[in-house]
Amino acid sequence: MESEIIELCHQRVKLDEEVLLLHVVHPLNMMMPESSNMFVYGSSNNGAVIGSGKETFNADFRFLNAKIESVLISASDGVQRSFSPVGSINTFFEYKIELMSTGGWFGMKISDLAQMAAKIDSLKKWTVSTYKITKQSICENLGKVERTVDKELEEEIEQLKILHKYYNQMLAMSKLFTSSFHQMNEAQKGLAESLYQLSLKEISLSAECSSNCDSLRSVAHNGELLERALSFFLSSIKTLSEKTFEDTMGTIHNYDQARLEYDVHRNETAALQQSNASPEAVADADFRCNQHRRKYEQLKADVKVKLKLLEENRWKVMRKQLLLLHNALIAYFSGK
Structure with a gap:
């Protein structure tokens, strides 16, 4: 049993x-x-x-x-x-x-299976969307399809990308100069200390060694002040280039993606209208196209605002930092 x-x-x-x-x-x-x-x-x-x-x-x-x-x-x-x-x-x-x-x-549980099916459906939608956007981008580069263009905004974005490249170059050179100057200043301090130790052993050269030692120490002290100014300048440029610029570039990237999505749905709607599809299919495609058009227009407005704010902030920061750096360089080389 x-x-x-x-x-x-x-x-x-x-x-x-x-x-x-x-x-x-x-x-x-x-x-x-x-x-x-x-x-x-x-x-x-x-x-x-x-x-x-x-x-x-x-x-x-x-x-x-x-x-x-x-x-x-x-x-x-x-x-x-x-x-x-x-x-x-x-x-x-x-x-x-x-x-x-x-x-x-x-x-x-059945809820687990439903959740798994939802994830699979989400993956399917993402795959189809990515494929369409990639195809649209390739066709645009090959000149096979028309793309939505705002010439004035595109020129501003292109100029900003070039400007960002120059700011990155200045940031790299500022890092190199600050590092090299720090090493030189440390070498001056070491040389001044060596001359002082030598003056204690060479009594006959004590006056000459002490004179050069004092000069080097004075230059090293002024160098420390310049190092602080360089560090402050470097920190401000780094924030401007790696955060402020990148924030605007991120918004531009989102704008480009929204423009691609809008063009994908715009071309799909046009193709359905030309193929005499059912009114329901055309209306549904037109609804999705309008949704992406509104998203595109909103991000385009956001990009224009970000470009304006970046320009104002960039000029304000650079004027202040360049003036401080100029004063620090004059003070260092004049020995004051």
Whole structure:
């Protein structure tokens, strides 16, 4: 009796696994073209579907549950066990799936499967969108499609990119000059200390060594003041180039992406109108096109504002920093 119950339970577990695979693989099959090489539960070997897999599973569940219940009722060992029959596949998936085999899926709920299907659908949409945008970009570079162009804004963006390149060059040279000047100033301090130590040993050269030592120490002290000015100048240029400029460049990148998306949907809408598609399809495509057009227009306005603010901030910062650097250089070379 016990072995018969175990065998029936094993059959039920196997059926549970097939049900789970049906509901997990089904969303993936929706993303793939139909193929006669793919096996679907309830189909023959030649790939033709005989009947609905769901109805077949319903019959199997009812048969197994009834058989298990009848075996348990006829058992004479007095052990009480209960099995809740499942009337339909929909009712069954409202319960937690608990597989008895060690190779099965444990503790999965229908909500987990729904979440997995949602992620797959999101991945599908992202893949299609990326493909369309990439195709649009390549066709634009080859001159096969028209692109939306704002000549005045495009010129400002191009000038900004060139200007950003020069600011990056100035930042790199400022770092190099600050590092080299720091090393030179440390060498001056070391030379001054060496002359002082020599003056203690060479009594006859004490006056000359002390004179040069004092001069080098004075220059090194002025060098420390210039180092501070250079560090402040470098910090301000770094913030301007790596943060303020990059913030505007990020907005420009988003604007370019929005423009590509808008052109993709604009061309799709035009193609549907020329192909005499259904009014519903054209209206849906036109609605999506208008959504992306509004996004594009909003980001274009944001770019113009960012360009204006960057110009004002750039001039204000550079005027102040260049004046401070000029004063520091004059003070260093004049010895004041």
